[in-house]
Amino acid sequence: MHEASLVQGLLNLVERTVEEHNAQASEEQKIRHVQEIICELGLYSCVEPRTLTSCFELLAENTLADGAQLTVRKAPLTCHCQDCGNSFTVTERQFHCPACGGENIHFDGGHGLMLISLRVDTEE
Numbered sequence: 001m002h003e004a005s006l007v008q009g010l011l012n013l014v015e016r017t018v019e020e021h022n023a024q025a026s027e028e029q030k031i032r033h034v035q036e037i038i039c040e041l042g043l044y045s046c047v048e049p050r051t052l053t054s055c056f057e058l059l060a061e062n063t064l065a066d067g068a069q070l071t072v073r074k075a076p077l078t079c080h081c082q083d084c085g086n087s088f089t090v091t092e093r094q095f096h097c098p099a100c101g102g103e104n105i106h107f108d109g110g111h112g113l114m115l116i117s118l119r120v121d122t123e124e
C-alpha cells in the first residue's frame with residue numbers, strides 16, 4: 001500500500017532524527033516521546049491526508065511516536081511555465097500560469113511526504 005510505505009518512511013526518518021539528537025544530548029535533553037509530527041504532502045502524491053493519519057496511528061504503535069499527532073500540510077509546488085518562462089508556486093492542484101494563463105506547465109516533484117518539524121517530550 002502506497003500510504004503505508006510513505007508513513008513508514010516518515011517514521012523511520014523521525015526515529016533516526018530522534019536517535020541522532022539523543023546521541024549528542026545530555027540526559028535531561030534526551031527525547032523520550034514524540035508529541036507531534038508536522039509534515040508536508042506533495043500535491044501530486046494522490047494520497048488523502050486522512051488515510052495517512054490512520055495508517056500512522058497503526059504504524060506508530062510501540063515506537064517513540066506512539067500516540068503522536070500527525071499534522072499534514074500541503075506542500076507548495078514550484079512550477080515553470082513553458083510558454084513565457086514564468087516561475088511560480090501552487091498550493092492547489094490547479095495549473096495554469098498566473099502571468100500568461102498558459103497551461104503548458106512543467107513542475108518537479110510533488111509526490112512525497114516530507115518531514116518539516118517535530119514536537120517532542122523530554123520527560124518520561
Ligand SMILES: [Zn+2]
Nearest residue numbers: 081084097100
Ligand atoms: Zn506563462
